[in-house]
Amino acid sequence: MTKPTQLQVEAIKDGTVIDHIPAHVGIKVLKLFSMQKSNERVTVGLNLPSSALGAKDILKIENVFINEEQASKLALYAPYATVNQIEGYKVVRKLELELPSQVRGVFACPNSNCITHGEPVESQFNVVEKKDSIRLKCKYCEKVYSREVVTEL
Template sequence: MKKKLEVQAIENGSVIDHIAAGKGVKILKFFQLTDTNQKITIGLNLPTGGSTTKDLIKIENTQITGVQANQLALFAPDATINLIDDYDVVKKFKVELPEAISGVLACPNSNCISHNEPVDSLFYIKQKQQIKLKCHYCEKSFATSFFKELD
């Protein structure tokens, strides 16, 4: 059986690979990746070689930073980032959950001071398996299902 290329290569940019199926569009929206004029290719429900599927995002002329990759770990903990230059992968790395996340998510506790004061939200990663975050300000802990941005 002849293999065929299903997703076109990019000359320069970033590829976010190994995103759980169904999360690709949510990542595009959350990180506002469509707010640029750069070409974006998204693959949904692509075969992985096994019996599972994955999503994939290619963004031309955009380099995903380490900070963005760590934020991405909340959505796609098994993702890998490939940085592309002149059609070659020049750097490849797995996303990792940082010790803390700042300015990305709003605290689900409506009484938290972070909603009424000019401060960036700040959460500590309390549990890495079935991710739980603890708010720096109100000290309440939440599973990721409590954050509407992650649903």
């Protein structure tokens, strides 16, 4: 099977390619990694045609390699994204995305009465996987939210 979509965004020499991000999530992933503040060259492809997703976003970040912790945060936004590490225009490593069991300090609790809003407390969620859906349970107010609700904020 040929993959013509791979040529929709120019190849990079060294860095990270995050592919198969659901459409409209690419910008959030950029912010998650503070890439919009980076001085490295970042190529963003939005709403590219994808046979699997219908439309997808793709990010290519030069000279930046994301670590396991960042990959587990990415898994919350885009569980089916693929992360390729590129060196000398070749894929040298594929990072497996694994859902973290906990996520701290990334997302705000959607419950406005939650103690994490009034106090200098770092947000913390337990990640619960049920059938096809991923849910996050706030450690403090114990409310459970779908992944989409929490990552939308």
